[in-house]
Every structure is written in structure tokens, then in C-alpha cells.
Amino acid sequence: MVSAMRYRLRAGLTATAVAGFLLLASAANAQVADPLPSWNEGPAKQAITSFVARVVQPGPDYVAPADRIAVFDNDGTLWAEQPVYFQAFFAIDRAKGLVARDPKLAALAAVKAAADDDLQALSALGEHGIAELVALTHSGMTPEAFIAEARRWLASARHPRLDRLFTDLTYQPQLELLGFLRANGFKTFIVSGGGIDFVRAFSESAYGIPPEQVIGSSSKTRFELEGGAARLIKLAEIGAIDDREGKPVNINLHIGRRPVLAVGNSDGDLAMLQYTASGQGPRLMVLIHHDDAEREYAYDRNSRVGRLDAALDEAEERGWTVVSIKRDWRVVFRAN
Template identity: 45%
Template sequence: MKNIKNLSKVLVSCAALLLLAACRKEQAQSASQAGTPIERTDPLASWNDTKVKKDIIAYIKDVTDSKSPNFIPVQDRIAVFDNDGTLWSEQPFYFQLFFALDQVKALAPQHPEWKNKQPFKAVLENNMGDLMKQGKNGLLQIVGVSHSGMTTEEFNSNVRKWIDSARHPVKKKLYKELIYQPMLELVKYLQDREFKVFIVSGGGIDFMRAWTEEAYGIPSYQVVGSTLQARYDYNNGKPSIVKLPGLDFNDDREGKPVAIEKYIGKKPVFAAGNSDGDLQMLQWTASNKYKNFELYVHHTDSVREWAYDRKSPVGNLDKGLDEGKVKNWSFADMKTDWKVIYPEK
């Protein structure tokens, strides 16, 4: 009899716990339906609890709360992120340039004349000083031979092989490992709150599309970037798109708002960048009638990453630094705002 009574008590306790759990689940569902989702964990765990983190969370909660006067309908929740220096590192040169140089080296056996012909001679000799002396025309030649004369499928395969194997000359890590953990969390937080997140970058659109979904969880069709010319080839019943060497569109500076209007069709409410090349994109976002948020990633950590801004030839942040402070935009200071830089294995 005593055992039966004890068993009854256990069953009653279990029933009470199940009822409590059901009530909490119902409360959570009610709160979500009311437009106030419950935060069970820290969505920005790799950020220190500084002002910028608090401002980001407060903004996202506010504009996704259906009871708030600042509520933004789901269809208008557009967020845009630069790539180089915003989602992954960009020093000492943009990573796409390293890809182009490696492709030239891979093609060199087919072009013995390159040993004595600039800018290829400088590439094969690893002489970055001489390469920079070739100027814009020299770099365009490098891009031309490494990014064109092939189908988009062939190019995508080349990028995939490189991103899975090539290592950064300073950090000695795969390039795809040099992505920013705090920004990954921010992208995910926005996506969880039903923002549609786009990459809008000066980098090559085909180069980024090969790996952005794996790295950031941003699908290829939500990537906007600079484009080369291309042509359609029916190829005896096997259609393909062939990449050509001519520049079609440069998605940088004033080009970014133009590309957003052309390819996205809606003005963003959230924008993140790190350089003067992103200034016009942030200005465009700041002009939205909805409550908006502008974020600059400020490279201040010379130990864990790099420290640079106004005088850097790569990722120069000068006018944007001044204008952002005047307009009270947010700055994510790598040294003070981020607990970690890169994802920890």
C-alpha cells in the first residue's frame, strides 16, 4: 500500500510538471503570436555587453514587435551587409586577389611567355611591389585571365577548390575560417527575426556565390556584387554561360545603392559595412522611412586581427568614420565589443 501511495505521489508530481511545461509552451506561443518572441539565449553571445550590442538587440526587438509604433512588416525587413572587412577579413589584400594570383600560378605552365611579361612576371615571382606598380590595368589583366574564358560552372568549381584548400599567408588558416563569429551571430539573429539578409559587396558576385551559403547561411541568390560581362552559349544543346573579361558593373561606393535598387528593389532598414566604399549604402539605408540601423565594423584589434582605418589602402575608413559619428551610427569596435574574432573550432 505504501508503495502504491509513493507511486501516486510521483505520478501527481510528473503530471504537475507536464502541466507546467505545457502552460509555459502555450505562453511562449501566445507571446510569439502577439509579436513579442521570447529570447531564451543570448543571440549575440560573442559580443561583449557594450552599448553597440544593446543597441542592436533593442532595435531588432523594437521593429519586430507588432505592438511597437516602429514595427516593420516582414516584407520590408531588408538587411544588407558588405563582405570584405565586414563578414570576413581583408588584409593585407582582398582575398579575391589572392584567389586570382593563385589561379595565374596554376595556369602558368600553359603560358611560358608569362615568365618575362608583366604583370604575370611579378605574380610568378611573388613580387607584390612590382605587381602594384602595374596599376589598375595590370590588376585587370590578372582578373581577366583568372576569372574569364570559362563557363560559370567551371569558375564555380575553381573557386570551391580554392576556398576549401588555400591558406592565408599571415594567419595560416583557410580563408573561409577567417570569417567573423560576431557577425555570423548578427546575420542569424536577423534571419531568425524574419529579415531577408543580402550581401552587397564590391567583390565579384560569382566568386562569392560559390561559398557564401556554407560560410554565412546566406544563399547565392541573395548575393549582389561586381560582375564581369558574359554571354550565352547554346553549345550544341548544352547551354552554358561563358564569362568574359570585360567589367559589366562595379558594385562599390555609389554603385551599391544602385545595385540594391536594381537587384533587390527595396530600400534596406539595416546596413553593415566597414569602409568608405560602404558609405553610400549606409546613407541610402538611413533615408528609409522605417526606423533603421547603420553599423560600421571598426578594425581596432592589431593582435587578434588588424588595426586600420583612415590611411589604409585596403578597407579605408575616413569619410565614413566622420559622418558616422556625426549621425550617431553604431561602430562595432573589434577590440572592445567582440569577445572573439574568428569561429573557435
């Protein structure tokens, strides 16, 4: 018995040693290949790779794997957001479908604007109009049914100018960054101003981020029980707005620890970046600057969608990493 145990122990140690060697060998191999091939060499790429190297290696800046929390905004950070948030295109298409079935709904100004494809009229209605549109088009069904509907739409709807599926407008350099972070023990989260269920419809297939690592704006839901079958129904009542100060609030609620790395692209991400920057130990704050009108869009301080103004000033003051799409990204959109 004892000698059998000793034998097993010895065999176990050998096995561990061999497995360890194989891991080291594959790590050495991985270092040969550039983990961020779509990032041009330059200060942004350098800031990212040196930060990751510092926190994973033993030393004063080491961060335990459990604390390697990385948060990413979605619209304008992981995929494009012009001329309007893609979720607005979805809401507009849903509104058209609803009006086709029930023309009386066009009495609502926001629904009429959406059904007429009148983005000007819609944006003139302001936040209230958008809220009305989202409330109508995103409620009265289970989250599962909503997600199935969003997936059907994403499978065929195309961007008006770039003429691609919306999920093909995810950023290739960011897909590489997400993978690079995960390969280095980071847990990657989305913290989006967009609807949590809408983002969950594609986060796993597009980014490898499971639904439990998606935080977003949300509507309330109601629990229903019918003949023993339980389900939730999405209500036309706002639960959380995950934008600006709402981002750190929801990071604390959902994650319960401060991120060490945060990536955003607009003033809506500033509070999240400040919150990340204020933690103890090494931190990396990154802003994506949309300055490439040719390959994508160029916008910042005066944009209605994704305005980047106060956050750009603060990034410059505090030495946060600003990524120029034009200069830092060899390609913009995901490889098909």
C-alpha cells in the first residue's frame, strides 16, 4: 500500500515535470509569434505588451491571476458605432416589423421616425424618444426570445455604408488584444452602454466573452410562473443605465473588484477609466481614438455619437494610452 502510494507519487511528480516542461516549451514558442500582429509597432502596442509582461512576471508589479480583470467598452471600442449605435439599427428594424403588424403604433413619434428611416427626426426626439423606441422594441418577451431575435437580425442586417454584417465590423486588433490578455490569465469583461441582452446575443461568438462577463444597460424583468413553468419577461422599464458613472457602479455590482486594465473610446468611459486608474498597483488605461475617415470614421470632440472630449484631455494629462486607429492598427476590421 505504502509502496504503491510512493510509486504513484513519483509517477505523479514525473508527470507534473513533463507537463511543466511542455508548458514552458509552448510558452517559448508563443513568444516567437507576435500575439498582436494587427497592431503596428509604436508606443500604444509597446504600452500594452510591456504592461502585460510586468503584471504576469514575478516582481513588484506582479498581479495575481484572480485580480487580472480587464474591462472593455463595446460600441466604438470593440466594434464600430457610426453613424449610430448598431443597436439603434436593430431597434429601427424591429419598429418597422411591429408597425407592419400594428399600424396604430406609428402614432408614437419615435416609432414613426424609425419606421420612416428618419434618423434626423429620431435624434431630434432626444433621449426620451430613443428610450420610447427601445422600450417598445425590447420588451414584452423573454430574454431568450429577445436574444434569438437579435441573433436572427445580426445574421443578415448590413451596415449602410461599410456594407458588412455588423459582427464583421468588430476590430481585428481588439480581438487579438482580448485573446492576448486571456492567454496571460486575464478575465475579460464587456462594460457597455448598450443593452446587456443585445450584447450577449453576440459576445461569445464574436469576442469569446461569455454572457456572465457582459455588463450593460438593462431593463427590469418580471418573474412569471405558468403551470409550473418559470420564465422572465423583459419590461419597458429601465433597470440600469451602464454609462458614465454607471459603469464603475455596475463594475462593482457585477465584478466586485477594481479592474487593472480598462479600454474605452468616449467620455462615457471616463468614469470607468478614472475608477480603474484609482486602484492600487499597476494599471493600464487605454482610449481608442477614431481618426481614420478612410478605413472607418474620424470623430472625437464634436461627435453626437461616441463623443471623445473630456476623456481625451484627461488621457493626455495623466499619460493614459491613446490608440490612433490610423497609426496603430495595421487592419481595422476582423478578418473574414
